[in-house]
């Protein structure tokens with residue numbers, strides 16, 4: 001589920017919220033799963049992965065991750081991302097282009113404090129995306145961290161929130177005979193410019 005902290009009254013946000021509610025009403029699973037594509041400057045490659053969107057706070061879309069991970073390094077060197085959602089239950093795709101940065105440490109701390117001990121033990125114990133010899137080593141690191149953790153354990157500096165602010169949306173709604181509706185919103189001079197695209 002996505003938490004809407006301070007809902008925006010701007011048009012693409014109102015449309016997003018109504019489609020989100022419709023997807024939930026149609027029993028859509030994994031509504032919070034979004035694909036985030038980033039640019040790996042060193043390799044001259046684009047990379048995509050799913051993350052779980054946790055909050056939308058006005059125009060900030062927030063998820064959490066390891067700041068040292070490949071995606072974290074890519075966001076540092078190239079702060080533009082492409083985000084994709086597909087809700088099969090309502091045959092709707094949402095595409096976004098956005099600028100990404102870290103959330104405040106206070107925001108990350110608050111979120112970390114609200115998570116289970118197990119989730120936090122994994123966040124602390126895993127050097128995300130680094131090669132490891134065996135899965136046993138993963139569980140060993142996890143169990144050792146879990147054992148020493150207390151209610152006082154702080155969020156590590158290398159884990160926290162990312163917030164992206166979209167400047168482009170495309171809502172694609174599938175219809176019969178491929179008469180698909182494509183509704184674009186582009187941010188220009190602080191105004192959302194609306195356009196319809198051919199299917």
Ligand SMILES: Cc1cc2nc3c(=O)[nH]c(=O)nc-3n(C[C@H](O)[C@H](O)[C@H](O)COP(=O)(O)O)c2cc1C
Nearest residue numbers: 033049050051052063064065066069070071072129
């Ligand atoms: C549905 C789904 C949700 C995920 N959510 C997150 C997430 O919120 N944060 C995260 O760091 N990884 C999440 N992952 C794992 C990422 O897809 C990815 O494997 C990991 O972040 C490493 O990515 P990187 O090597 O590009 O940094 C999720 C995977 C799936 C399939």
